[in-house]
Amino acid sequence: MAAFALVALSPIDPLQANIGQVALGSMSAEQVARLQAYWGVGQPLIGRYLNWLSGFLRGDLGVSLLYRQEVSQVIAEKCANSVWLMGFAWCVSGVLGIALGVTAGVRRGRFSDRLIRGGCLLVSSTPAFWIALMALIVFAVWLGWFPIGLSIPIGMDAARVSLADRLHHAALPALVLSITGIPNVALHTREKMVEVLESDYVLFARARGERTTQIVLRHGLRNILLPAITLQFGAIGEIFGGSTLIEQVFSYPGLGQAAVAAGLGSDLPLLMGIAVISAVIVFGGNLAADLLYGVVDPRVRKGGAHR
Amino acid sequence: MQRSDPILEVKGLSVSFLQYGRGMRQQLLNVVHGLDLAVSEREIIAVVGASGSGKSLLAHAILGLLPYNAHMEGGCRFRGEPLDEARLRRLRGKEIVLVPQGVSYLDPLMCVGAQLNGGEKAPDSRRRTRESLARYGLGEEVERMYPFELSGGMARRVMIAAAVRNTPKLVIADEPTPGLNPEAARRILGHFREIADEGAGVLLITHDLEMALTVADRVAVFYAGRILEEASVADFMQEETLRHPYTRALWRAMPQNGFQPLAGAQPYAGEGQEGCLFASRCPLRSAECTKEPPVREIGNGWARCFHAGERGKADGFDSGTNFVPV
Numbered sequence: 001m002a003a004f005a006l007v008a009l010s011p012i013d014p015l016q017a018n019i020g021q022v023a024l025g026s027m028s029a030e031q032v033a034r035l036q037a038y039w040g041v042g043q044p045l046i047g048r049y050l051n052w053l054s055g056f057l058r059g060d061l062g063v064s065l066l067y068r069q070e071v072s073q074v075i076a077e078k079c080a081n082s083v084w085l086m087g088f089a090w091c092v093s094g095v096l097g098i099a100l101g102v103t104a105g106v107r108r109g110r111f112s113d114r115l116i117r118g119g120c121l122l123v124s125s126t127p128a129f130w131i132a133l134m135a136l137i138v139f140a141v142w143l144g145w146f147p148i149g150l151s152i153p154i155g156m157d158a159a160r161v162s163l164a165d166r167l168h169h170a171a172l173p174a175l176v177l178s179i180t181g182i183p184n185v186a187l188h189t190r191e192k193m194v195e196v197l198e199s200d201y202v203l204f205a206r207a208r209g210e211r212t213t214q215i216v217l218r219h220g221l222r223n224i225l226l227p228a229i230t231l232q233f234g235a236i237g238e239i240f241g242g243s244t245l246i247e248q249v250f251s252y253p254g255l256g257q258a259a260v261a262a263g264l265g266s267d268l269p270l271l272m273g274i275a276v277i278s279a280v281i282v283f284g285g286n287l288a289a290d291l292l293y294g295v296v297d298p299r300v301r302k303g304g305a306h307r
Numbered sequence: 308m309q310r311s312d313p314i315l316e317v318k319g320l321s322v323s324f325l326q327y328g329r330g331m332r333q334q335l336l337n338v339v340h341g342l343d344l345a346v347s348e349r350e351i352i353a354v355v356g357a358s359g360s361g362k363s364l365l366a367h368a369i370l371g372l373l374p375y376n377a378h379m380e381g382g383c384r385f386r387g388e389p390l391d392e393a394r395l396r397r398l399r400g401k402e403i404v405l406v407p408q409g410v411s412y413l414d415p416l417m418c419v420g421a422q423l424n425g426g427e428k429a430p431d432s433r434r435r436t437r438e439s440l441a442r443y444g445l446g447e448e449v450e451r452m453y454p455f456e457l458s459g460g461m462a463r464r465v466m467i468a469a470a471v472r473n474t475p476k477l478v479i480a481d482e483p484t485p486g487l488n489p490e491a492a493r494r495i496l497g498h499f500r501e502i503a504d505e506g507a508g509v510l511l512i513t514h515d516l517e518m519a520l521t522v523a524d525r526v527a528v529f530y531a532g533r534i535l536e537e538a539s540v541a542d543f544m545q546e547e548t549l550r551h552p553y554t555r556a557l558w559r560a561m562p563q564n565g566f567q568p569l570a571g572a573q574p575y576a577g578e579g580q581e582g583c584l585f586a587s588r589c590p591l592r593s594a595e596c597t598k599e600p601p602v603r604e605i606g607n608g609w610a611r612c613f614h615a616g617e618r619g620k621a622d623g624f625d626s627g628t629n630f631v632p633v
Contacts, residue, residue: 109375198374204412205425207370208469209400214426222416298416298453 052272061276062269066261071273074258079277081151082247082254084166086239088174093181093239094232100182101189102224106216108194117190120183128180128242132249135176146172149251173250180242181235188231192224199223226297229289236285240278312387313345314477314508315369315403319381320344322361322368326376335378338364340532342381346477346508351499353511353519355557356529357573362512363408365529366481369510370405371395386476400425404470406480410462413454420450423469439472440465443498460491467498478502479510484518496522516557525608528554531573531584536610550603550610553585583612591617 055062061071104116123131140148147153151169152161196202196219205215244256251257255274262271294300322339338361346352356362367373369383371392383390385403395403414422423436440449443464449457457465463483470478480499484492496511500522503509513519519526520540528536528551536551546564549555556569571588582597583589589596591614603615610616 200407200409200411201414203367203372204405204407204466204469205414205422206372207399207405207407208425209396210425211396218426219414219417222414226416299455302453302456 048268052269056272056276061273064262064267064270064273066265066267066270071269074270075255075273075277078253078255078258081170081252082243082256084170085174085177085247085252085254086236086243088170089177089181089243090232090236090239092174092178093185093235094228096178097182097185098189098224098228101186102193102216102220104186104190105193105197106212106220108190108197113190116186120186123179124183124187128176129245129249131180132173132176132246135172136249139172151253170252173246173252176250177239177242177246180246181239184235184238185228185231189224189228192227193220196220196223226293229292229296233285233289233292237282240281313347314386315344315346315510316384317342317344317369317381318384320365320368320383321380322364322373323378323380324376325378338532339368342532342534344510344527344534346510348476348506348508349503350525351503351509351511351523352525352527353513353523354527354529354534355513355516355519358514360529360573361532362514362529363481366405366479366510366512369479370399370403401473402476404473404475404478406463406466406470406478406483408482409486410454410457410459412466413457413462415454417453418450419452419454419457419465423450423465423472435472436468439468442471443468459486460495463487463491463495464498467495471502475507477508477510479512481512482514483511484513484515492518493521517561528557533584533611535585535612536608536615538608542606542608548606550605550608550615551585551612552589552591552614554610556588585612 052062061075063069064071064074067074100116100120104113107113136148140146147169151166153165153169197215202215202219205219210218240256243254244259246252247254247256248260255277258270259274259278261267262274320339320342321337324336324338326334326336342365344352344354354362354365364373364377368377368379369390373379385394385398388394390398413419419440420433420436423440424432436450437447440446445461445464445468449461449465454462467483478499483495483499487495492515496518499509499511511519511523516526520543523540525537525539526543527534528538530553536549536554538549538554542548542550543558546555546558549558553569556567559565559567560569569588574584574587583600586592586596593613595613600612602609602611605616
């Protein structure tokens with residue numbers, strides 16, 4: 001609803017944005033009026049919202065004004081592109097983030113800890129789009145290892161695009177998205193690991209003769225698992241947000257780019273559709289974390305059963 | 308005091324922390340200072356002191372488990388040989404064990420059985436876990452329980468079982484009784500008596516002098532990071548056989564001996580530690596107490612005091628001052 005109001009209140013004139021000042025000037029008044037009706041100019045906000053809502057409740061997301069396709073179809077297509085990107089980034093930043101965080105936590109105060117912490121702070125204080133631009137300049141322009149944009153080779157028949165082509169195009173954006181996600185996971189994991197290693201139960205484990213590696217594997221990983229789950233599933237939202245910027249820089253036709261296009265082009269049905277889908281995904285992530293808690297944490301699992 | 312081959316000998320043990328004081332000035336915080344202690348076979352020696360006196364650190368220092376910002380001086384000998392880090396690493400959990408304070412010392416996300424096995428999967432290891440739990444009346448179902456499912460008393464017994472599962476030579480028990488009712492506490496302490504009678508030395512760290520007197524052989528009175536007196540339990544039969552004014556004050560604070568609390572509080576670590584630390588609260592204080600007090604051996608024990616063994620003024624303390632419970 002907020003998304004709806006924001007678009008309706010935005011100063012962008014959909015006709016000017018999508019047709020262009022020149023073309024608009026050369027049209028007849030009748031044509032302009034028809035276009036205004038198409039983009040919904042002048043209709044009351046509440047009526048448009050209720051109209052959209054009733055359609056949504058019947059499972060009809062409407063037709064995208066920009067793409068002239070069913071919103072669900074547009075989203076499905078963009079999603080397929082983005083899922084690769086976000087899934088890859090989510091896994092890589094999770095695995096690398098936890099690995100780096102654990103290493104730094106165990107080797108607290110040593111060189112490797114300072115290196116990891118320094119790197120994380122550096123990356124997290126650098127804007128994502130800047131990292132993306134740098135990656136483009138270095139790997140795509142100078143070294144020529146990766147294409148500079150899009151999700152498939154330019155001018156190639158869609159039927160002839162191979163999986164290798166798709167991966168080749170997705171690699172750089174996915175990599176950048178992963179890198180920007182790592183610091184958050186790594187720094188949080190490090191803090192938790194330090195806390196675990198200073199805990200009473202680790203002291204007792206040492207007193208029982210357990211070695212450091214054993215303690216990290218047996219007690220460390222077990223106890224950072226719960227916060228890691230929260231963090232990792234909470235990070236879905238962040239990756240989603242990050243992908244908007246990254247896709248824009250890499251001209252990667254994913255959900256994020258579609259959202260930007262819909263917002264700037266006043267494509268209300270598409271924007272609402274994307275808002276709903278992202279809300280569902282983020283909600284799904286948090287729900288999954290809560291459900292996993294019940295499976296992993298014996299206090300929740302058995303505590304519930306006992307009562 | 309001179310016994311044949313003690314299991315553990317602590318000589319001149321000091322523990323200090325490096326802390327940042329005001330501004331960027333670093334400050335060495337002396338928490339345990341110049342501590343000597345010996346534990347023999349079949350003996351329970353109780354280290355008794357108020358909370359915050361550094362007792363737990365003593366336990367952690369002997370085990371070599373001090374936090375990373377702590378600095379330790381002096382050393383220990385275990386069965387006659389110096390206890391260095393490499394040797395500690397071999398002996399920890401086998402010949403030298405810790406019985407910690409409470410349930411927070413068990414990993415909240417791991418079953419009791421798995422924790423006691425310590426990652427060993429050999430049937431022999433599992434059998435020993437089973438037997439040591441059974442010895443303390445804990446059934447097989449306890450092995451599959453998580454720490455949050457244990458009662459306070461069960462948790463203590465689990466931790467004792469964890470300690471004795473490898474038939475140790477030295478057991479260091481850090482406050483094993485708080486939070487238990489007197490009945491359960493006595494039972495737990497009885498377990499330590501048993502362990503000692505089977506040949507191990509037990510170092511029992513507690514704030515409960517009354518409880519300690521029921522099981523220990525000797526008592527070391529700990530105050531602000533130092534041992535002020537070492538006495539046999541028999542010395543606590545009457546006030547006269549005790550040597551240090553602080554010990555006597557503790558004795559008088561026991562319910563059956565008048566229940567008289569001692570005014571003031573022990574000094575914090577790092578607070579101008581010149582001369583006798585107890586001087587500010589001592590009824591026998593004299594000019595010389597600003598100097599380091601000597602160790603005086605009297606009978607079967609010793610005290611670190613210029614006035615060791617002296618009788619105090621009438622009743623020791625004037626009753627006009629504010630009495631604050633210790």
